[in-house]
């Protein structure tokens with residue numbers, strides 16, 4: 737069993753929900769996987785065998801709490817298996833330009849923080865028009881027009897592919913088990 741920290745930065749909660757699903761999957765596989773909001777906890781990666789970090793994108797940038805966490809803990813992160821997942825509208829469609837944009841966000845993040853995760857997941861996020869205030873709703877309508885075309889503000893949209901999220905968790909668990917020399921869980 738490995739102890740795997742699953743930490744995240746979020747504004748509207750979608751990254752938290754995805755982090756929890758990853759934590760559940762790791763736990764089902766026999767690992768200890770606490771799920772923590774980086775902005776609300778003083779986290780030290782040295783207490784864990786491996787770390788998964790998740791961040792949403794707002795106005796082309798990752799969560800500042802995640803940028804700070806990664807910069808402050810660069811050495812500890814470099815010394816253990818790490819996974820990074822990003823949540824955005826750019827990963828919500830099959831449009832190659834949008835997909836390239838999402839990949840570009842990760843590249844820029846790696847370049848600016850010198851953090852190079854072993855595994856990367858790019859997940860579609862959500863549009864929660866019902867939760868946005870007036871100005872945010874207007875802004876998101878503009879962003880959505882370009883990204884997904886979903887501009888009906890009378891309803892919410894979720895683009896997260898939960899099978900992809902689970903596959904990311906399984907793949908990361910297998911990677912950690914391999915690195916720590918652990919046997920994979922037995923399947924009946």
Ligand SMILES: Cc1cc2nc3c(=O)[nH]c(=O)nc-3n(C[C@H](O)[C@H](O)[C@H](O)COP(=O)(O)O)c2cc1C
Pocket residue numbers: 745746747748749750751752792793794795796797823824825826827860861862863864872875876879883
């Ligand atoms: C104000 C705002 C700005 C956003 N800017 C971008 C953006 O620049 N690129 C993008 O792909 N998605 C953008 N999004 C979409 C978010 O990444 C998406 O809603 C995601 O699910 C948010 O995750 P969170 O709830 O964990 O913060 C934006 C969302 C909001 C509300």
